[in-house]
Structure formats: C-alpha cells, structure tokens
Amino acid sequence: MTATRPQVLFVCVHNAGRSQMAAALLAHHARGAVEVRSAGSEPADRVNPAVRQVMAEIGIDLSAEQPKRLTTDAVEASDVVITMGCGDACPVFPGKRYLDWELPDPAGRPAEEIRPIRDEIDARVQDLLTELGVAPTDTSSR
16 A cells, blocks of 8 residues: 555445445456445445345456444545445544445345446446546446
8 A cells, every 4th residue: 555545435334235336346447546445334244135236247246245344443544435324423533535425225125226326336436536536447337
C-alpha cells in the first residue's frame, strides 16, 4: 500500500449484498489503483446467494467472500467511507469523506430484482473512480 492510493470502505448492515457488490465492482474497475474494503455493522453468515449469482453473470466471482464485521480500524484506515443503510452504526472520524448511497437492500429479493441494484452500484462506482482521479481500466462490467 502507498499513501497515494485511495482507501475506500463500503458499509452496510449485513455485508452480504450491497457493500459486497460495491467492493467487488470497485476492485474490478480500479485494478489495484484503490484499496477496497467492505464491512457490516451486523455481518451475516454468508454473502447472499442471489447477489453471488448476479455478480457471476458479469464475470465477478464472490464465492470466496465472507461478510466482515465493521471495525474502528477499518474506518480510520479509509479515505472514503460509503454507507448503504447502516444507520448510526458507522463511527464518524474527522477528516474522512462520508457518502451515503441509498439503495434497496437485496436481502430476500430474487436475482431479477437485484440486477438493477447491481447496475446502479456499478454506475456509482465508476463515478466514484472519476471523483478519485482514477481512470477505470474497464468501463464495461457486462
């Protein structure tokens, strides 16, 4: 890791859907130019199977990913913290950039309802890369 590489943390409650998709899409597009983490305030036991399915459809494999607990260290290490419905569970530190992406929770939804959520996250991730001054190496995940 270098001090010039942006550090981004995605947070949602269970770290089983939105934050997993966002982290995977950012890592995919940034190709190592951004340090990416995801976590949950109340992590689930596993990544949502329908989320794994819709990500596999675009060539991103989440089968090895596991939900992770949100820690103060993860927030402190990040330049940008993007919350997705975690409410007040995310600690706030001065000097960090916080964004709240309001997106539907994919929990309990079938794949056909998760695809538009994935696509919205993908568009936001690509916009974030532009804001960070990182050119995505692949602008088409499909």
